[in-house]
Amino acid sequence: MIAATAGGLSRATGRGGGTSLPGMVLNRLEPGALARLGGGLGGGAVCISATNGKTTTARLLSACLRAAGRDVAANAAGANLASGVTAALLARQRRRRAARDSTGCGGIGVFEVDEAALGQIADALGPRAVVLMNLFRDQLDRYGELEAIAARWAEVARSLGPATTMVLNADDPALAHLGSLRTAETDNVVLFGIDDPAVGRPELPHAADAVRCGGCGGPLSHDLITVGHLGHWRCDGCGVRRPQPHISARRVRLAGLDRLDLGVNGPGGAELELSAALGGLHNAYNVTAAVAAATALGVPAEAIGNGIGEVRAAFGRAEQVSLDGRRLRLLLAKNPTGANENIRCLMAEPAPLNLLVVLNDRTADGRDPSWIWDVDYEPLWDRLGSVTLAGDRCWDLALRFSYGGLGPARFAVRESLADALDSAVAATPPGGALYALPTYTALLELRAELVRRGAAHDFWQES
Amino acid sequence: MSAPTVRLWHLYPREMNIYADRGNIAVLRTRLHRRELDLELREVGPGEGPPDDGADLVYLGGGQDRDQLTVAADLAATKAAALRGLLEGGAVGLFVCGGYQLAGHSYRTAAGETVGGLGVLDVETVAGDGRLIGDIVLASELAGGSEAGRLVGYENHAGRTTLGDGAKALGRVLKGHGNNGRDRSEGAVVNRTLGTYLHGPLLPKNPWLADLLLGWALEHRYGRGFDLEPLDDRLELAAHRAALARANRRR
Numbered sequence A: 001m002i003a004a005t006a007g008g009l010s011r012a013t014g015r016g017g018g019t020s021l022p023g024m025v026l027n028r029l030e031p032g033a034l035a036r037l038g039g040g041l042g043g044g045a046v047c048i049s050a051t052n053g054k055t056t057t058a059r060l061l062s063a064c065l066r067a068a069g070r071d072v073a074a075n076a077a078g079a080n081l082a083s084g085v086t087a088a089l090l091a092r093q094r095r096r097r098a099a100r101d102s103t104g105c106g107g108i109g110v111f112e113v114d115e116a117a118l119g120q121i122a123d124a125l126g127p128r129a130v131v132l133m134n135l136f137r138d139q140l141d142r143y144g145e146l147e148a149i150a151a152r153w154a155e156v157a158r159s160l161g162p163a164t165t166m167v168l169n170a171d172d173p174a175l176a177h178l179g180s181l182r183t184a185e186t187d188n189v190v191l192f193g194i195d196d197p198a199v200g201r202p203e204l205p206h207a208a209d210a211v212r213c214g215g216c217g218g219p220l221s222h223d224l225i226t227v228g229h230l231g232h233w234r235c236d237g238c239g240v241r242r243p244q245p246h247i248s249a250r251r252v253r254l255a256g257l258d259r260l261d262l263g264v265n266g267p268g269g270a271e272l273e274l275s276a277a278l279g280g281l282h283n284a285y286n287v288t289a290a291v292a293a294a295t296a297l298g299v300p301a302e303a304i305g306n307g308i309g310e311v312r313a314a315f316g317r318a319e320q321v322s323l324d325g326r327r328l329r330l331l332l333a334k335n336p337t338g339a340n341e342n343i344r345c346l347m348a349e350p351a352p353l354n355l356l357v358v359l360n361d362r363t364a365d366g367r368d369p370s371w372i373w374d375v376d377y378e379p380l381w382d383r384l385g386s387v388t389l390a391g392d393r394c395w396d397l398a399l400r401f402s403y404g405g406l407g408p409a410r411f412a413v414r415e416s417l418a419d420a421l422d423s424a425v426a427a428t429p430p431g432g433a434l435y436a437l438p439t440y441t442a443l444l445e446l447r448a449e450l451v452r453r454g455a456a457h458d459f460w461q462e463s
Numbered sequence B: 001m002s003a004p005t006v007r008l009w010h011l012y013p014r015e016m017n018i019y020a021d022r023g024n025i026a027v028l029r030t031r032l033h034r035r036e037l038d039l040e041l042r043e044v045g046p047g048e049g050p051p052d053d054g055a056d057l058v059y060l061g062g063g064q065d066r067d068q069l070t071v072a073a074d075l076a077a078t079k080a081a082a083l084r085g086l087l088e089g090g091a092v093g094l095f096v097c098g099g100y101q102l103a104g105h106s107y108r109t110a111a112g113e114t115v116g117g118l119g120v121l122d123v124e125t126v127a128g129d130g131r132l133i134g135d136i137v138l139a140s141e142l143a144g145g146s147e148a149g150r151l152v153g154y155e156n157h158a159g160r161t162t163l164g165d166g167a168k169a170l171g172r173v174l175k176g177h178g179n180n181g182r183d184r185s186e187g188a189v190v191n192r193t194l195g196t197y198l199h200g201p202l203l204p205k206n207p208w209l210a211d212l213l214l215g216w217a218l219e220h221r222y223g224r225g226f227d228l229e230p231l232d233d234r235l236e237l238a239a240h241r242a243a244l245a246r247a248n249r250r251r
């Protein structure tokens, strides 16, 4: 009863919807609750963590498992602390009890897990697999924590039992060698990566992190740069280099915001031809990570192909909403790497582009939005139609664009989001596309405004 | 005749850039270009000696702890003497966040290790418990104490910095923590070398400070005063006002 009321409160306050609070209440009443509920998962649990892509990868892996006829328990997008995972298991157990099934939670758990909460959640669940995808520079006021998080993930690697499969991104130099830290006597590690030179960037973006060697501290060189600091890296100082992945995307064909075709080499040389209704190279990583995890969990190739093909964009990840005869595309941009990948997708869309950029600085966004100066917006200038800047920090965006070389006559600044939406829609020709790049809380606000205008349904009803 | 040009050394742009230091450089360049003046940018990385054709302005930004230690050693080995000579000779220095700490005499890390700095600012820094984080507003003497002399920014530092007798504060803290959270001072000024924890980045929302630094740098290069023509700063001032309002609301 308490838990239900708390859910209503949380829904009003934002992040994770009303989905986390019942778990928070239960964890406070019963500290071992997560381990107890997790123990009821007949198929064990998978924890997926990353700065970018954990929500989408969890959806992809869940779809592969379901396509193989497996029963999946998952947490709601963004409800990725211990409270959110507990709440998901609790809700599932209640549903099953209501259906007179007393076998506990049942099924296999697929959970996206906050980077900082991984240790606690993995400890409680003793997962079958842990999928670690990337560590990017996030909102700057969390940035002091990046090295601390890498250190904590190393602790997690040491503590995992031999039965847990570690699924690691070979292309992230901070993660590729975490498997070698395991104290358990095991070679239970699956590496994934991208091996298509055609998708490389010419140079590291300004937002690149981890350009130093974890072994000797020397600078890393790259034979291929894919997303942020990810790629084919090597240290000329001590000779450490990217290990060859077990699961590798050999051919990646990017086709705008909505489509991606991949040829993935699996274990034993098996070839998978995959199509996803997701756009961008960052999603190629998400798909490859999901394939690696699904393979490790014994999902047959056909189910993987079907599962990957079924997934549609998650909330705010290039989802499309129709508004006043325009197509509004929502592209969450919460950190420089995410924003750069969105921009790379936009460059493949037909010009002139109409943009609505919304920058908030609330707790879930990060209070310090100076990361916008590390985003490479400049390639967009030649392809722009209209630009509307909005959010708590609209004037900071105005300065970023102006000092980036876009004259103030070419953008409008609107302090109110409703005004900004009106202005952006008016500047977009009927039938045309308007691309919105909001931060996390800006996405929630924008979505609420769209619901108010009857253009979108309430996403809390999705799952 | 080529346009009057400021020579800028940007120290360690790859290693020391986490607080959007790129924005400060963009402001310096653009505010010169808008006046048909020019910027000659030299990026100086690890192992490289200072360029031998001099500089009017030196910039060093903030980095992660590990990078800051590497940079401290490299500074001492390859650049410190030249930088000291340059700044004592009247060139302009802007040292932000980690760069500010490195410009002082020393920095003691949380692990108790003491790292020597450039010593161009008479300050010392010791890592404290917890970080000082948030919006910050200063009243700065550099602008003659007028309302326009406010500096707005964001601070995020574990270091507690104390001023020696040879340095003045860059400003008095009106909102926020400042050098150490105790004495209401923020930043340091010695001659024309400035250190500060303010970022966000610093210069876009504080255009008067950018112009002060550019005027000094031109004076250093050409040995005479420059009257920088005023620019249309409506966006800058709107952002500045919004930052003041936000800081007043939040604390």
Ligand SMILES: [Zn+2]
Residues within 6 Å of the ligand: A213, A214, A215, A216, A217, A218, A235, A236, A237, A238, A239, A240
């Ligand atoms: Zn090395």
